[in-house]
Amino acid sequence: MKIYKFGGSSLGSAARIKKIAGIIRSGLQPDCPVVVVSAFHRVTDLLLEAANVACAGREGYLRILDDIGQLHTTVLDGLFSGSDAYAGLSDSIRTELAELHDLLHGVFLLRELSEKSTALLLSFGERLSARIVAGYLNLLKLPAVYIDARDLIVTDANYGSATVDLEESFQRIVNAQVPDGVIPVVTGYIAAAEDGTTTTLGRGGSDYTASLFGAALGAEEILIWTDVDGFFSADPKRVRDARVLPFISYAEAMELSHAGAKVLHPFTILPAMKASIPVLIKNSFNPDAPGTRIERELDPAAVRQVHPVTGLSSINSVVLLNLSGSGMVGVPGIASRLFSCLAKHHINVIFISQASSEQSISLAINPAQAAKANRILEDEFTAEMQARLIDPLVLRRHLALVAVVGNNMSGHPGVSAQLFETLGKNGINVIAVAQGANEMNISVVIDNRDEDKALNCIHESFFLSQRKVHVFLAGTGTIAKSLIRQISRHRMNLRREKDLDVLVCGLANTRRIAHADEGIDLERWEDALKPREPGYAGIEGYIRLIRERNLHNTVFVDCTASGNVAEQYPELLRANISVVTANKLGMAGCAELYEQIRTAQRASNARFLYETNVGAGLPIINTLNDLKNSGDDIISIEGVLSGTLSFIFNELRKGGRFSDIVRMAKEAGYTEPDPRDDLSGADFARKVLILGRELGCPMIYSDVECESLVPEELRGDMPVEEFLGRLSSVDQWYADEIQTAGKAGMTIAYAGEIRDGKASIGVKRVPLSSPIAGLNGSENMVVFTTDRYNITPLVVRGPGAGGEVTAGGVFADILRIASYLV
Numbered sequence: 011m012k013i014y015k016f017g018g019s020s021l022g023s024a025a026r027i028k029k030i031a032g033i034i035r036s037g038l039q040p041d042c043p044v045v046v047v048s049a050f051h052r053v054t055d056l057l058l059e060a061a062n063v064a065c066a067g068r069e070g071y072l073r074i075l076d077d078i079g080q081l082h083t084t085v086l087d088g089l090f091s092g093s094d095a096y097a098g099l100s101d102s103i104r105t106e107l108a109e110l111h112d113l114l115h116g117v118f119l120l121r122e123l124s125e126k127s128t129a130l131l132l133s134f135g136e137r138l139s140a141r142i143v144a145g146y147l148n149l150l151k152l153p154a155v156y157i158d159a160r161d162l163i164v165t166d167a168n169y170g171s172a173t174v175d176l177e178e179s180f181q182r183i184v185n186a187q188v189p190d191g192v193i194p195v196v197t198g199y200i201a202a203a204e205d206g207t208t209t210t211l212g213r214g215g216s217d218y219t220a221s222l223f224g225a226a227l228g229a230e231e232i233l234i235w236t237d238v239d240g241f242f243s244a245d246p247k248r249v250r251d252a253r254v255l256p257f258i259s260y261a262e263a264m265e266l267s268h269a270g271a272k273v274l275h276p277f278t279i280l281p282a283m284k285a286s287i288p289v290l291i292k293n294s295f296n297p298d299a300p301g302t303r304i305e306r307e308l309d310p311a312a313v314r315q316v317h318p319v320t321g322l323s324s325i326n327s328v329v330l331l332n333l334s335g336s337g338m339v340g341v342p343g344i345a346s347r348l349f350s351c352l353a354k355h356h357i358n359v360i361f362i363s364q365a366s367s368e369q370s371i372s373l374a375i376n377p378a379q380a381a382k383a384n385r386i387l388e389d390e391f392t393a394e395m396q397a398r399l400i401d402p403l404v405l406r407r408h409l410a411l412v413a414v415v416g417n418n419m420s421g422h423p424g425v426s427a428q429l430f431e432t433l434g435k436n437g438i439n440v441i442a443v444a445q446g447a448n449e450m451n452i453s454v455v456i457d458n459r460d461e462d463k464a465l466n467c468i469h470e471s472f473f474l475s476q477r478k479v480h481v482f483l484a485g486t487g488t489i490a491k492s493l494i495r496q497i498s499r500h501r502m503n504l505r506r507e508k509d510l511d512v513l514v515c516g517l518a519n520t521r522r523i524a525h526a527d528e529g530i531d532l533e534r535w536e537d538a539l540k541p542r543e544p545g546y547a548g549i550e551g552y553i554r555l556i557r558e559r560n561l562h563n564t565v566f567v568d569c570t571a572s573g574n575v576a577e578q579y580p581e582l583l584r585a586n587i588s589v590v591t592a593n594k595l596g597m598a599g600c601a602e603l604y605e606q607i608r609t610a611q612r613a614s615n616a617r618f619l620y621e622t623n624v625g626a627g628l629p630i631i632n633t634l635n636d637l638k639n640s641g642d643d644i645i646s647i648e649g650v651l652s653g654t655l656s657f658i659f660n661e662l663r664k665g666g667r668f669s670d671i672v673r674m675a676k677e678a679g680y681t682e683p684d685p686r687d688d689l690s691g692a693d694f695a696r697k698v699l700i701l702g703r704e705l706g707c708p709m710i711y712s713d714v715e716c717e718s719l720v721p722e723e724l725r726g727d728m729p730v731e732e733f734l735g736r737l738s739s740v741d742q743w744y745a746d747e748i749q750t751a752g753k754a755g756m757t758i759a760y761a762g763e764i765r766d767g768k769a770s771i772g773v774k775r776v777p778l779s780s781p782i783a784g785l786n787g788s789e790n791m792v793v794f795t796t797d798r799y800n801i802t803p804l805v806v807r808g809p810g811a812g813g814e815v816t817a818g819g820v821f822a823d824i825l826r827i828a829s830y831l832v
């Protein structure tokens with residue numbers, strides 16, 4: 011015989027009840043199942059609301075009562091209209107509703123609502139649903155009988171979440187007289203105390219009812235029919251990639267359901283486990299799905315359990331209560347008094363943590379019981395508090411508890427290390443920790459604003475789902491466009507080959523903004539950009555949005571040329587948000603900003619990468635750091651570090667006109683947004699400054715001796731177009747210079763050097779045979795002369811500007827951060 015339990019989600023409309031009747035019909039052989047039902051969808055909440063409204067002396071409870079009546083009448087009409095059974099059933103429903111009305115009226119008059127009367131009021135949900143389901147099965151000629159569980163399940167008088175007298179209840183269940191071939195339809199959730207008054211088994215307690223009936227009757231299986239395909243590796247409403255677990259052990263199910271997995275009432279497993287009855291979680295909307303099987307011993311081959319963690323669950327709201335004081339150290343009995351006092355007042359302790367210093371004990375409890383707990387514990391420890399042996403209690407609210415659960419965690423080193431590393435890298439502060447000696451549950455208490463973030467990063471970290479990085483991009487210009495194209499093209503490969511999903515979740519330019527937690531459609535990203543909403547103006551507004559989204563593995567990518575954006579790096583890093591930047595105004599910013607970035611970087615768990623600041627996609631900063639970190643001495647750095655200027659001089663040598671070539675460089679995406687930043691030498695100087703700072707020289711921008719190519723007469727304020735138009739005035743000068751130098755076997759180039767802590771850049775005459783004279787297009791060249799690379803210096807050469815190569819460098823930095831984060 012099997013037990014079928016149907017939750018409220020599987021009931022609540024005529025169509026749904028017809029569907030479950032089909033499931034019951036197909037389960038009739040070899041024996042009739044015992045059917046346990048919850049109240050219809052939403053009804054328990056409505057009953058509770060009606061009770062509270064009545065207790066507050068508001069007549070609104072009558073409207074809620076009408077809604078409850080209407081909901082059941084609609085179902086009744088949908089199932090029975092036109093049938094002989096209609097009148098009888100409708101009478102019994104009316105009688106129940108009339109009793110409910112009287113009780114609520116009593117609460118309204120008395121303005122008093124005890125746990126005892128609440129339990130009685132809530133019992134109507136199951137009483138109504140079980141009558142309707144039993145009646146409908148009879149209508150289908152599937153003989154069924156309504157069973158009020160209050161006659162069979164005996165509990166103590168803790169009305170809101172009663173403790174079951176197992177022995178007495180089992181005996182009554184076994185002795186209940188139900189003729190063969192008749193389906194008992196049992197009210198879930200409700201029971202009765204010894205004196206016959208109504209109690210409840212706690213929210214979701216119908217699962218427990220099913221398990222009690224299963225254990226008492228020695229059922230073959232207990233099937234919990236719900237609206238999801240099974241037990242998920244995490245709450246699918248919080249973790250998009252959570253997946254159904256085909257098998258889990260009783261112990262895992264208990265750990266997960268106690269820590270908040272709402273698919274199963276926490277007490278359900280124990281009776282089933284003691285009687286070795288498998289529990290199946292099935293979807294009544296998708297009965298063919300295999301669901302989750304919960305059993306004692308799992309076949310390792312079937313489970314394919316290669317990862318230590320099976321699943322995660324969380325409790326969204328807990329209060330952490332901290333009892334501490336020097337007078338607790340080495341004093342036996344403090345813990346005993348603490349827990350006895352809470353138990354005496356029916357306060358359930360969800361989580362306990364005490365360090366070996368014995369100075370403090372932390373407990374997590376339900377927020378609804380926090381005030382009471384505070385009061386009774388202050389009474390209990392008054393003497394010690396007055397003697398200052400114990401400090402005043404500290405209550406921390408707005409916290410969540412996250413539990414990481416798995417049979418295979420036991421004896422598997424590194425699980426907790428991985429857990430804490432993952433949380434740390436995502437900037438999630440762990441407030442308290444507990445792990446039992448069975449090693450199959452590590453619970454952490456964190457700020458509840460971080461709950462979703464924690465669940466998602468832990469889920470990915472333990473390979474329960476594909477790893478993700480969430481990119482928020484600032485700037486939608488040349489580099490950003492190439493980057494978006496590259497991510498869009500390469501995303502599938504990364505998912506397939508690296509098990510990594512790069513999601514662009516935010517885009518912003520000076521005027522518009524777009525965001526989507528699940529990733530913006532990169533084929534149509536321009537359509538997604540919308541004017542900024544109030545409160546999200548400027549880069550500050552964009553960062554507020556990023557912080558509000560609070561996604562795990564977030565990377566901020568700066569593809570602007572804005573100093574204002576660069577000024578945000580310290581704040582981003584302090585918020586543990588990693589930064590990738592092509593914008594040089596941070597690392598080449600004023601000494602104060604540079605220091606702030608470095609300080610924030612040192613204190614942060616997030617990463618800060620800026621390889622494209624020098625030489626675009628060329629590995630210049632990484633190479634320099636590798637040399638330095640491995641103990642080489644850098645004697646000098648020389649070369650051409652402006653793609654634009656390199657292009658201009660390479661084209662001049664071929665005979666082009668200076669002003670035309672500058673335009674070509676701009677059109678090719680080599681120049682800065684304003685080409686005067688290149689021609690003035692400013693962009694080159696910033697790169698030299700960045701390299702100087704990497705070498706450890708405390709340089710500022712004005713320390714770089716810099717020769718400008720912007721003609722004197724064009725140095726005033728003017729639009730870019732006007733500037734480019736007037737640039738032809740110097741064309742002849744450059745043509746003459748090239749020619750004169752050429753006569754001496756030389757040419758001109760714009761190059762720079764750092765040596766002995768001094769940096770300079772400018773136009774230089776170089777032999778035609780020199781490597782600099784042999785550069786092509788926008789090529790950069792950096793020559794590192796070091797202790798190790800002395801006779802033959804180390805040369806990095808290649809295109810040093812342009813959308814594609816720069817975006818490629820930015821993309822590579824994002825992937826470097828991804829491999830650190832996930």
Ligand SMILES: NC(=O)C1=CN([C@@H]2O[C@H](COP(=O)(O)OP(=O)(O)OC[C@H]3O[C@@H](n4cnc5c(N)ncnc54)[C@H](O)[C@@H]3O)[C@@H](O)[C@H]2O)C=CC1
Pocket residue numbers: 484485486487488489490518519520521548549568569570571572574575592593594622623625626653679680681682683810811812813816
């Ligand atoms: N072009 C190249 O070859 C290389 C460029 N870079 C750097 O990449 C950065 C971007 O260059 P491009 O794409 O060529 O510039 P761009 O002018 O094409 O794009 C800049 C974008 O930034 C946006 N923006 C400016 N201020 C902003 C703010 N406060 N908030 C949000 N968005 C803002 C603009 O609306 C625009 O969409 C620059 O810092 C540049 O120095 C670095 C290496 C090579």
Ligand SMILES: N[C@@H](CC=O)C(=O)O
Pocket residue numbers: 622623625626651652653654655680681682688693810811812
């Ligand atoms: N405008 C820059 C682009 C790279 O930083 C250059 O020309 O090198």
